[in-house]
Amino acid sequence: MLLGIALGDACGASFENLSFQDATKKLEAEGIIPGRYTDDTQQALAIAEIMAFGDEITPFNLAKSFLTAYVRDPRQGYSRQTLRMLLSPDPQSFLKSISDHERSERKTDGAAMRAPPLGFFPDRKTVIKSAVLSASITHGHPDAIAATVAIALFAHERIYHETLFSELWAVIREEVREMSPDIIFWCDRCSGLVIPDREILLGEYAPYGVPYTESRIFLGVVIFLLAKYGNDPCRLLKEAIQLGGDTDTVAAVVLGIALVRGGEDSRIWDLVEGIEDGPYGREYVISIGNGLSDRFYPPIINDQNNVLSG
Numbered sequence: 042m043l044l045g046i047a048l049g050d051a052c053g054a055s056f057e058n059l060s061f062q063d064a065t066k067k068l069e070a071e072g073i074i075p076g077r078y079t080d081d082t083q084q085a086l087a088i089a090e091i092m093a094f095g096d097e098i099t100p101f102n103l104a105k106s107f108l109t110a111y112v113r114d115p116r117q118g119y120s121r122q123t124l125r126m127l128l129s130p131d132p133q134s135f136l137k138s139i140s141d142h143e144r145s146e147r148k149t150d151g152a153a154m155r156a157p158p159l160g161f162f163p164d165r166k167t168v169i170k171s172a173v174l175s176a177s178i179t180h181g182h183p184d185a186i187a188a189t190v191a192i193a194l195f196a197h198e199r200i201y202h203e204t205l206f207s208e209l210w211a212v213i214r215e216e217v218r219e220m221s222p223d224i225i226f227w228c229d230r231c232s233g234l235v236i237p238d239r240e241i242l243l244g245e246y247a248p249y250g251v252p253y254t255e256s257r258i259f260l261g262v263v264i265f266l267l268a269k270y271g272n273d274p275c276r277l278l279k280e281a282i283q284l285g286g287d288t289d290t291v292a293a294v295v296l297g298i299a300l301v302r303g304g305e306d307s308r309i310w311d312l313v314e315g316i317e318d319g320p321y322g323r324e325y326v327i328s329i330g331n332g333l334s335d336r337f338y339p340p341i342i343n344d345q346n347n348v349l350s351g
């Protein structure tokens with residue numbers, strides 16, 4: 042999973058903040074060239090490290106891990122608000138560096154982007170609780186929390202049940218509805234799309250691309266892309282980039298979820314060699330991903346789709 046996140050992030054980064062027309066033109070002219078991953082992978086790594094080392098998901102541990110990951114290896118892509126938080130000298134200061142009001146209004150996709158590793162918790166209730174907690178320390182708006190829970194559950198569904206990409210939204214819909222009924226209509230429309238209809242997927246942002254400021258739009262896009270292209274990772278990456286806007290976050294999340302189970306024979310893996318391999322680069326990402334899998338070893342699934350123990 043983490044390698045999928047890093048791959049999507051590193052491939053999408055050079056298209057970030059481009060309109061869909063500019064992203065499409067650049068894609069046609071230059072193709073996809075992975076480089077350095079950004080904030081998305083770094084924060085997902087920070088959560089994965091807590092889990093792989095067997096520590097609990099608590100506000101203090103999350104703050105500590107975000108600070109450690111950033112200080113040891115500052116990456117590009119953080120918003121001004123998050124950068125301000127990351128300049129805190131210690132975890133307690135990090136948690137206090139955003140006011141309750143600022144936090145409750147914050148609905149950017151920055152909490153959802155780091156959520157896929159939380160899907161490794163075997164117990165669904167723990168996935169949801171950890172996702173709510175992880176979002177709440179930085180993004181308190183119901184849309185941001187709902188998107189974070191949904192992304193963590195998508196990952197969980199793929200890891201433990203190999204749920205079809207086309208059914209991912211249907212199987213988690215009720216849990217998201219209980220938490221945030223307002224978001225359901227939007228997500229239902231996106232999940233029912235046959236083609237990437239920009240007006241429906243992006244609303245007022247159709248002339249631009251996926252706005253990092255709106256978790257609701259981000260989630261709708263992820264639902265659509267996975268349902269439509271989840272079985273074809275190369276197409277998935279291309280479509281994520283062609284939507285424009287927050288291309289690295291969209292690509293990181295959809296590839297992280299799509300490649301946690303599936304895509305083994307895809308040519309997408311040819312791109313992995315291109316991910317930079319500095320001290321916290323490709324090999325480090327692989328080692329933490331392996332640590333996560335080792336700790337939460339996915340169950341064996343038999344032909345009847347029943348989960349077997351052991």
Ligand SMILES: [Mg+2]
Nearest residue numbers: 079080081118
């Ligand atoms: Mg980024």
